[in-house]
Amino acid sequence: MAETPSANLKTPTDLKTNAAANVADALNGILADSFALYMKTKNFHWHVSGPHFRDYHLLFDEQAAQIFATTDEIAERVRKIGQVTLRSIGDIARHQSSKDNDADFVAPAAMLKELRDDNLALVEKLRAAKDLADDAKDNATSAIIDDWTDGAERRAWFLFEAARTG
Numbered sequence: 001m002a003e004t005p006s007a008n009l010k011t012p013t014d015l016k017t018n019a020a021a022n023v024a025d026a027l028n029g030i031l032a033d034s035f036a037l038y039m040k041t042k043n044f045h046w047h048v049s050g051p052h053f054r055d056y057h058l059l060f061d062e063q064a065a066q067i068f069a070t071t072d073e074i075a076e077r078v079r080k081i082g083q084v085t086l087r088s089i090g091d092i093a094r095h096q097s098s099k100d101n102d103a104d105f106v107a108p109a110a111m112l113k114e115l116r117d118d119n120l121a122l123v124e125k126l127r128a129a130k131d132l133a134d135d136a137k138d139n140a141t142s143a144i145i146d147d148w149t150d151g152a153e154r155r156a157w158f159l160f161e162a163a164r165t166g
């Protein structure tokens with residue numbers, strides 16, 4: 001349920017409040033999952049091991065940077081449509097629907113699969129958010145979601161190919 005912005009934070013918009021709140025709800029969930037995926041990708045960057053260390057270490061760092069770059073865009077879309085976004089690590093945890101991985105050791109193949117699945121889950125959430133943005137006539141959110149979707153699909157593709165064994 002979207003937080004009602006205080007009067008001081010109501011950015012002017014012609015969008016209907018209820019429809020904008022639905023978009024903000026979806027975007028705040030995507031933002032939380034993006035921070036969680038950023039952290040997981042960095043976790044794997046730091047803890048990966050084995051003969052493909054260099055490849056995977058660098059791939060995960062590149063993907064973490066891509067994910068991190070989307071977080072500011074997501075949060076600012078929420079503010080541009082007159083809604084409020086996340087404020088803390090606790091707020092991320094409350095809005096996050098993807099799972100953390102705090103395991104002592106994760107095999108490299110399992111890292112590739114888990115990140116691929118998380119990125120594909122993000123794509124599903126982005127598609128659902130795009131429907132809400134279209135319903136709200138929020139065409140700027142709808143358009144930028146296409147870029148975020150393309151990035152997540154690109155990451156899933158790289159993770160899929162890197163996981164091939166032959």
Ligand SMILES: [Fe+2]
Binds near residue numbers: 045061
């Ligand atoms: Fe690093």
